[in-house]
Amino acid sequence: MLLPADKQWLQEQFDQLRQDHNKILNRINDLQVAVTPELETAILKSLELAKTLDQKVPDTSVPPSPHKSTQGASTMTQQEALDAMNATNATLVKVSNETDALLREIDNLKQQLADAGGPGGTITPELAAAVNAVSTRATAIDQLVPDVTQPEKAGK
Amino acid sequence: MTFNKFFHTVDNMVEQWKPDDPQAGATPRDALRIIWEQVREGVVHELAEKQRERDEKTSKTLYKLYTEGKL
Numbered sequence: 001m002l003l004p005a006d007k008q009w010l011q012e013q014f015d016q017l018r019q020d021h022n023k024i025l026n027r028i029n030d031l032q033v034a035v036t037p038e039l040e041t042a043i044l045k046s047l048e049l050a051k052t053l054d055q056k057v058p059d060t061s062v063p064p065s066p067h068k069s070t071q072g073a074s075t076m077t078q079q080e081a082l083d084a085m086n087a088t089n090a091t092l093v094k095v096s097n098e099t100d101a102l103l104r105e106i107d108n109l110k111q112q113l114a115d116a117g118g119p120g121g122t123i124t125p126e127l128a129a130a131v132n133a134v135s136t137r138a139t140a141i142d143q144l145v146p147d148v149t150q151p152e153k154a155g156k
Numbered sequence: 157m158t159f160n161k162f163f164h165t166v167d168n169m170v171e172q173w174k175p176d177d178p179q180a181g182a183t184p185r186d187a188l189r190i191i192w193e194q195v196r197e198g199v200v201h202e203l204a205e206k207q208r209e210r211d212e213k214t215s216k217t218l219y220k221l222y223t224e225g226k227l
Contacts, residue, residue, distance in 0.1 A: 001167065006185055011163070021203065028206050
């Protein structure tokens with residue numbers, strides 16, 4: 001049989017644990033995103049930029065139709081092929097430049113996140129993961145479109 | 157669970173508690189400390205599990221958004 005002093009001790013421990021439990025549980029269930037308008041704008045801008053890059057860089061996981069490419073090659077003149085290559089190169093340069101801009105934007109964003117997530121900061125894991133996801137894709141695009149010759153420079 | 161109900165449960169556990177080493181001279185108060193530590197560990201484990209479930213849900217949501225092209 002426990003003594004009254006033990007009961008008192010247990011009650012204090014019980015109350016404290018219940019309080020801590022509720023506090024932690026609320027934190028787990030109720031993590032609020034406290035994002036400044038500037039940070040939100042920067043995130044949306046990065047996502048938008050990443051989306052446009054996705055549209056410009058073809059999906060290499062889908063093989064091109066052999067029927068279509070054979071047909072195209074047989075009807076294309078040398079001048080048309082040259083024009084198409086120049087156009088493709090110009091697009092790649094544009095994508096490469098935009099990727100560089102996106103990577104710089106992501107660096108800024110990561111810095112802002114680091115500042116906001118410091119002591120007393122309230123950056124959620126979701127937000128950090130979202131920025132990392134954009135960063136991963138931008139790096140993948142950067143690797144896909146490495147150093148492209150600038151047509152302007154090549155012409156000079 | 158109310159404290160009184162909890163206390164009743166713990167009191168019964170202390171009554172039935174048998175020390176690993178009877179020669180060590182453990183008191184009911186020692187038993188209470190050991191039982192309380194187990195309760196506390198159980199609560200911590202439960203919270204860790206909830207956190208893990210939440211992280212998993214977040215990952216799935218992000219993956220879904222990514223595959224839908226929204227991220």
